Amino acid sequence: MDADDLYDAAAAERLVPEPPKRVDAPERTPFERDRARVVHAASSRRLAAKTQVVGPSSDDFVRNRLTHSLEVAQVARDLSRALGSQPDIAETAALAHDLGHPPFGHNGERLLATVSESCGGFEGNAQTLRLLTRLEAKSVDAAGRSVGLNLTRATLDACTKYPWTRDEAEPAGGVHTDGTPRGVVKFGVYDDDLPVFTWLRRGAPTGEGSRRRCLEAQVMDLADDVAYSVHDVEDGVVAGKIDLTRLDVAALGETVRTWYVPDADDATLAAVLADLRAVGSWPGRAHDGSRAALAALKNLTSDLIGRFCGDVQTATSAAADGPFVRYATDLVVPRRTLLEISLLKGVAAHYVMQTDERLALLERQRELLAELVTVLCERGPEVLDRPFADDWRDAADDAGRLRVVVDQVASLTDASAVAWHQRLC
Known part of the structure; x- marks a missing residue:
């Protein structure tokens, strides 16, 4: 049996139905289309300039978030194919798994989690879901609201490493692979993204198995x-x-x-x-x-x-x-x-x-991001990129506007975060 035959119509469903493609276009499965959308996303290109373990500008040889994601994708695809599942789903999830990471890797994540307490916190995996379903520009719903890349349910579910909210998360502990303390609780969805999360988890176990991830x-x-x-x-x-x-x-x-x-x-x-x-x-x-x-x-x-x-x-x-x-x-x-x-x-x-040198660098990075968040909150749409300026104007309260600022900062690369700080601070 072909791997595609193991996935039902619900697995291939999109939040917003899409019309058929041109009849003369190359024939592709829904999951192949998902992969192409992630590959072409602006967030994927930005990974090339985001910290993996050390800064991407420190050495020509060192891996960055993009090269790491490509390597993860190759491993995921091969293992998925060996198991008989749809390799495009696992590969796309691997390509997307780090999209939500902010400048300076887990160190930046730790700072943004601290400054965003009043609007629901920050977590790289929850930010990935937000990018895929809201912030990336690809599709809109009937009301004109962005639905991100409008990926299939099976692909979005595969991208969900922590299928629970912050309130349901276990206390933070241990250390990240890049050496920074795990001061950020691990969760996969912000409260204002719960509607799409509920949709993508349709068919997942409930009750005691509700935290279970798909294969x-x-x-x-x-x-x-x-x-x-x-x-x-x-x-x-x-x-x-x-x-x-x-x-x-x-x-x-x-x-x-x-x-x-x-x-x-x-x-x-x-x-x-x-x-x-x-x-x-x-x-x-x-x-x-x-x-x-x-x-x-x-x-x-x-x-x-x-x-x-x-x-x-x-x-x-x-x-x-x-x-x-x-x-x-x-x-x-x-x-x-x-x-x-x-x-x-x-x-x-x-x-x-x-x-010791690396620990001192981490401290300087956190100070830079904290100052950048402060000035963006003060100046708002005057200095935000157009999509985030629009989101700021649509926000209902200070918590909503802080979330917009965090979205903007998280979208920056290491170099652009430094440049924005030099320009605005």
Whole structure:
């Protein structure tokens, strides 16, 4: 059976019905159209100038949010296809998963969450949903109101990493992959976006299972973790900050427990590292920057991605008969795979992200965004981009106007945030 046949009419439904395309246009499925819309969105282009772990202007080699999203999309597509689900849905969710991140990554998210308390807070994933269903210019409803990209229900649901409101979220804790504290509670929808959220979650479990994500969202989330774990290590090796032949297991264990897996003991992590070192492409000598060494490093990242995704595919297939779509079953991530991914994240965290210089930079970034929010609130439509100026004039109260300012700031790239601050502050 073709993967498309596993998705019913409700999965392919759009919030605003659209007329048929030209008869001479290339034949595409609704989910292929979704993917094209995200690829062509202005928010996708902006990802190229937004912080992933370090600023995109700091190095020609370093990954930014766009290159990271492309890599996540490749992993998600391959795993989705291997499971027999619709690969365009998982790929589109992966391409979109970071669209809502503001300038300076999780550090900017932390500041915007603080200043937006009075209008419902800020969270990158909730902002992604807002972009896809409201802020991106593509489609409007009968009243002329923007409905964003007007994606299908199945695709929007796959983009929903945290299917609950801020009031339903668990307390914040731990650390982000970029090293900033998790001071922001994780949720997927602002209160004023609840109508479209309710629409897209139609058909999802209710009651005790109401927080359950569809399989395609689980694939997107795992692909994000896998890409982080191997590519941050790759970047650190090339930058000369990580030597995979000389890893301090005790120090890594402390970082892994603090950041990712609190109950991971040193003996277990030592065994996990031994298993990773047994991968045939694991280096036997320090990286020297040669083409041969770079090729060997690429082979290692490829082998690790294949290892993680293969183990998850095997475990998922063993746990259920399928079909592996929507809410028919869940993704199964073996504990050993989780520990291997977490250990690699710990390598990048320990050797790359914990520096005094970086912590000082994070503080300066938060100060800049706070000052920018203040001046935009004071000057309003005089300085906002036209779409946000229109939203400001339509806002009913101060909370609504603050949300507009936060939407504007979140849309900026790292460089444009600095430029706006220099111009207005």
